[in-house]
Amino acid sequence: MSALSDQLVSIATLVYLLAMISHAVEYALGSSRAGAVAAPARELVGAAVAGDTPVAGRTGGGAVVSTVAAGRAGRTARRASLGGRIAVGLTAVAAVLHLVALVARGVAAERMPWGNMYEFVLTVSFIGVAAWLVVLVKWPFLRRLGLFLTLVMVLLVATAELVLYTPIVPLVPALNSYWFVVHVSTIVFASGLFLLGVVPAVAYLMRAGYENGKRSFPYTLARRLPAAAGLERLTFVLHAFSFPIFTFAVIAGAIWAEAAWGRPWGWDPKETWAFISWVVYAGYLHARATPSVRRNVVTWLAILGFLTVLMNLFGVNIFFEGLHSYGGL
Amino acid sequence: MTAVDDRPATPAGLPRRRGNPLLALLRNSWRQLTSMRTALVLLFLLAVAAIPGSVLPQRGVNPEDVRDFYTANPDLAPLLDRVGAFEAFSSVWFSAIYLLLFTSLIGCITPRLRDHVRALRARPPAVPKRLERLPQHVVLPASEGGTAAVAEMLRRRRWRVAVRGDEVSAEKGYLKETGNLIFHTSMVLVLIGVALGSWYGWHGNRLLVAGADQVFCNTRQQYAEFRLGPRVGDDLPRFCLQLDEFDARFLPNGQASSFNAKVTVDENGGAARQEEFSVNSPLRLDGANVYLLGHGYVPLIRYTDRFGGIQTSTVPFLTTGDIGLTSEGLAAFPDANVDPETGVRNPDLQVAFSGLYLPTAPQEPPFVRSEHPTEQNPLLDLVAYRGNLGLDAGIPGSVYQLDERQVRNGRLAEVGAKQLRIGESWTLDDGSIVEFVGTERYIVLSVRHDPGMMLLLVSSIGLVLGLMGSLFVRRRRVFVRLLPVGPADPDRGSPTDGSSLVEVAGLPRTEHPGFAAEFAQLVAAIGGRSGDAGTDPDAPVRAREGAE
Numbered sequence: 001m002s003a004l005s006d007q008l009v010s011i012a013t014l015v016y017l018l019a020m021i022s023h024a025v026e027y028a029l030g031s032s033r034a035g036a037v038a039a040p041a042r043e044l045v046g047a048a049v050a051g052d053t054p055v056a057g058r059t060g061g062g063a064v065v066s067t068v069a070a071g072r073a074g075r076t077a078r079r080a081s082l083g084g085r086i087a088v089g090l091t092a093v094a095a096v097l098h099l100v101a102l103v104a105r106g107v108a109a110e111r112m113p114w115g116n117m118y119e120f121v122l123t124v125s126f127i128g129v130a131a132w133l134v135v136l137v138k139w140p141f142l143r144r145l146g147l148f149l150t151l152v153m154v155l156l157v158a159t160a161e162l163v164l165y166t167p168i169v170p171l172v173p174a175l176n177s178y179w180f181v182v183h184v185s186t187i188v189f190a191s192g193l194f195l196l197g198v199v200p201a202v203a204y205l206m207r208a209g210y211e212n213g214k215r216s217f218p219y220t221l222a223r224r225l226p227a228a229a230g231l232e233r234l235t236f237v238l239h240a241f242s243f244p245i246f247t248f249a250v251i252a253g254a255i256w257a258e259a260a261w262g263r264p265w266g267w268d269p270k271e272t273w274a275f276i277s278w279v280v281y282a283g284y285l286h287a288r289a290t291p292s293v294r295r296n297v298v299t300w301l302a303i304l305g306f307l308t309v310l311m312n313l314f315g316v317n318i319f320f321e322g323l324h325s326y327g328g329l
Numbered sequence: 330m331t332a333v334d335d336r337p338a339t340p341a342g343l344p345r346r347r348g349n350p351l352l353a354l355l356r357n358s359w360r361q362l363t364s365m366r367t368a369l370v371l372l373f374l375l376a377v378a379a380i381p382g383s384v385l386p387q388r389g390v391n392p393e394d395v396r397d398f399y400t401a402n403p404d405l406a407p408l409l410d411r412v413g414a415f416e417a418f419s420s421v422w423f424s425a426i427y428l429l430l431f432t433s434l435i436g437c438i439t440p441r442l443r444d445h446v447r448a449l450r451a452r453p454p455a456v457p458k459r460l461e462r463l464p465q466h467v468v469l470p471a472s473e474g475g476t477a478a479v480a481e482m483l484r485r486r487r488w489r490v491a492v493r494g495d496e497v498s499a500e501k502g503y504l505k506e507t508g509n510l511i512f513h514t515s516m517v518l519v520l521i522g523v524a525l526g527s528w529y530g531w532h533g534n535r536l537l538v539a540g541a542d543q544v545f546c547n548t549r550q551q552y553a554e555f556r557l558g559p560r561v562g563d564d565l566p567r568f569c570l571q572l573d574e575f576d577a578r579f580l581p582n583g584q585a586s587s588f589n590a591k592v593t594v595d596e597n598g599g600a601a602r603q604e605e606f607s608v609n610s611p612l613r614l615d616g617a618n619v620y621l622l623g624h625g626y627v628p629l630i631r632y633t634d635r636f637g638g639i640q641t642s643t644v645p646f647l648t649t650g651d652i653g654l655t656s657e658g659l660a661a662f663p664d665a666n667v668d669p670e671t672g673v674r675n676p677d678l679q680v681a682f683s684g685l686y687l688p689t690a691p692q693e694p695p696f697v698r699s700e701h702p703t704e705q706n707p708l709l710d711l712v713a714y715r716g717n718l719g720l721d722a723g724i725p726g727s728v729y730q731l732d733e734r735q736v737r738n739g740r741l742a743e744v745g746a747k748q749l750r751i752g753e754s755w756t757l758d759d760g761s762i763v764e765f766v767g768t769e770r771y772i773v774l775s776v777r778h779d780p781g782m783m784l785l786l787v788s789s790i791g792l793v794l795g796l797m798g799s800l801f802v803r804r805r806r807v808f809v810r811l812l813p814v815g816p817a818d819p820d821r822g823s824p825t826d827g828s829s830l831v832e833v834a835g836l837p838r839t840e841h842p843g844f845a846a847e848f849a850q851l852v853a854a855i856g857g858r859s860g861d862a863g864t865d866p867d868a869p870v871r872a873r874e875g876a877e
């Protein structure tokens with residue numbers, strides 16, 4: 001079971017890689033044609049901003065426009081779109097493999113697969129990709145963001161596999177509690193959503209630059225991305241959704257720490273970085289509600305927030321020693 | 330999005346407003362402090378200020394690390410200590426930031442609380458004159474029932490409704506602001522909870538050795554480490570604990586799988602009772618909780634001095650941190666070799682054994698590291714010392730460690746070393762005998778009382794619920810106006826003549842992408858009953874489309 005899980009993880013990494021390549025193909029083919037399709041893309045997201053439900057209705061309209069455009073640009077566009085669809089299919093396949101690998105790991109360990117950093121990163125990245133697929137079903141025109149997402153997935157899963165891999169061991173007694181399950185599952189869930197939130201955040205920064213006329217390297221990548229306003233909104237929706245979950249997770253952790261160590265909060269490095277992440281994300285939500293703060297700055301705060309989450313996932317386990325040091329490294 | 334930044338200036342109520350520059354300065358600073366921007370900056374500062382506390386060792390987390398840091402950086406450490414870097418979270422700078430932030434918070438929510446209470450008690454505002462300016466707007470033929478039916482429909486959908494003549498105003502989503510205020514208020518309560526805990530709480534740590542002669546009663550003197558909040562009275566809750574049995578299970582690789590401590594509790598002098606507790610389920614007593622933090626072994630070392638006097642050491646050996654529970658300790662006999670004839674204690678004939686205990690010693694030397702935390706091959710490695718232990722010098726020494734200064738200045742001399750298994754004994758050069766009798770278990774306890782805990786729990790719940798209300802609820806308004814029956818109004822694109830019309834408009838007060846759909850549903854409910862598709866061909870249809 002454990003070996004099966006390990007193999008599935010390797011295969012899933014490969015499939016993510018293939019998905020990334022397909023996305024890249026879509027990108028390459030797509031950007032060979034000038035802004036012809038960028039305009040409908042902007043219109044689409046304009047609709048997304050106007051309302052959740054009308055999007056579905058309008059996408060058809062957008063598709064009409066893009067077929068018209070495609071008629072002009074010939075086969076390339078169809079190939080690009082095929083590449084994109086293949087990429088999404090591959091991402092879904094990889095996600096299923098990823099899930100099965102996690103389940104197999106859990107079955108082999110006879111517990112939830114969140115006992116060490118390896119399992120933790122695998123689960124967080126799975127949540128990220130699963131949430132991405134949900135987002136895609138809701139807003140299919142965001143497909144091009146898949147390039148960034150699959151890149152993140154390849155990096156994370158490969159790091160997990162190559163650097164963090166740990167053989168299966170049961171939990172130490174301190175981790176053996178209901179609150180642990182609640183705490184870790186919600187932390188994992190929120191982290192996965194934060195991870196996904198970074199994708200539109202980065203895309204927004206690039207696209208906003210592009211829309212402001214920047215034509216240097218990272219901004220040119222954004223030519224075929226959906227309009228900046230829609231990306232910014234998606235970033236907010238994802239963060240607004242995961243912030244309460246994250247808050248709850250931290251509180252659950254405090255309840256568990258009270259039972260295990262006698263104090264709900266002790267400023268151990270892991271707790272300190274959770275606090276930092278929480279404050280940064282609170283800052284993000286605040287900044288977004290403050291009219292005088294520019295959206296670029298706001299979005300950078302979201303990215304900063306995720307960097308602190310990464311710090312907690314990797315950095316704290318590697319650099320610091322604390323009560324939470326069961327990272328398994 | 331509520332435009333919170335631009336809170337209206339305080340009304341010019343003071344007569345001599347310009348006259349007092351100090352007051353003006355104060356008022357201005359207060360407005361600065363309670364602005365959203367300041368809150369943002371302070372939040373950011375708070376995050377940054379928390380970083381040193383995770384990078385540098387903290388006394389509250391691990392005092393030994395701080396000591397090690399001192400040894401490693403003898404020049405830097407005292408400087409850092411001066412600015413409170415080893416107690417970063419109670420340092421002046423950290424406290425200053427969060428106190429400012431909370432002042433700002435209170436200054437920010439108080440007026441909002443007042444406004445919101447007012448809004449909750451007020452009726453939804455009157456219908457604006459020019460409804461067509463609102464983001465959502467349609468005109469459709471009126472169904473029967475008039476304003477009463479519309480109001481009834483809106484109330485059923487849990488809108489707050491005000492009917493004024495031919496006009497209906499409705500508002501929904503007050504829970505957003507309520508949630509936001511609950512969230513921010515809960516933040517203040519969390520801080521109060523923490524403060525209560527540190528003023529009125531106390532905690533102490535100690536080791537408890539198994540056995541009836543090792544009972545521990547809850548007094549200050551009984552703790553190795555103790556912290557009493559400044560407002561705690563002198564008497565701690567009275568209870569006594571005796572460790573009857575400690576059960577620890579391990580996997581073959583040495584990792585712990587479960588712990589369980591059985592104790593006899595004697596609370597407030599009542600009848601003794603049996604209790605069990607373990608790592609994730611503390612012993613909750615009246616006025617204090619007892620947590621199990623660790624465990625280890627006590628080698629029982631019996632020493633028979635040259636006069637035949639017998640003493641047994643039951644001092645715990647502290648674990649060194651490895652998975653096999655290799656432990657170090659000291660068995661000191663300051664009262665050894667007292668001549669029974671004269672009763673004179675010779676301070677130069679005190680005896681101590683410093684030792685290393687391996688629960689599962691390897692088969693081959695070196696015997697320095699235990700291979701497993703259970704006692705599969707127990708081995709005690711002793712070094713004997715004789716001389717003055719330095720216990721009378723008045724300098725408090727550790728009971729777990731030999732006073733090395735006495736060895737260095739020659740008052741204490743090493744007189745041999747030997748490895749003993751259980752039951753073995755060793756005769757020293759002066760004919761005295763040391764015997765490894767066996768072992769006993771000990772556990773590490775933390776005993777705590779934190780009166781802020783309940784408040785923390787309640788305010789945490791408020792935090793999460795308030796946040797959900799604040800982030801997921803949307804505030805919006807709808808206005809309905811029955812138009813007088815009249816001639817066609819070409820401006821509104823309604824060519825009907827003679828039939829009554831109703832004008833409906835909607836205003837999302839916060840960002841609300843689903844509002845168009847919701848509005849369309851309301852419009853359908855208002856106009857749908859007439860069964861007529863409507864004379865204004867566009868408006869309701871477009872709205873309905875959105876609802877699909």
Ligand code: HEM
Pocket residue numbers: 281282285286289330331333363364365366368372430431433434435437438509513516796799800
């Ligand atoms: C202890 C520090 C604080 C934390 C952790 C915090 C956290 C938050 C969070 C997470 C939100 C998002 C919820 C939402 O968007 O409705 C929020 C909203 C808000 N906060 Fe704070 N806050 C703090 C202090 C303050 C202060 C000092 C002010 C006043 C200057 C303030 C005013 C607001 C306002 C007006 C909103 C609503 C924004 C909106 O309309 O969406 N907060 N806060």
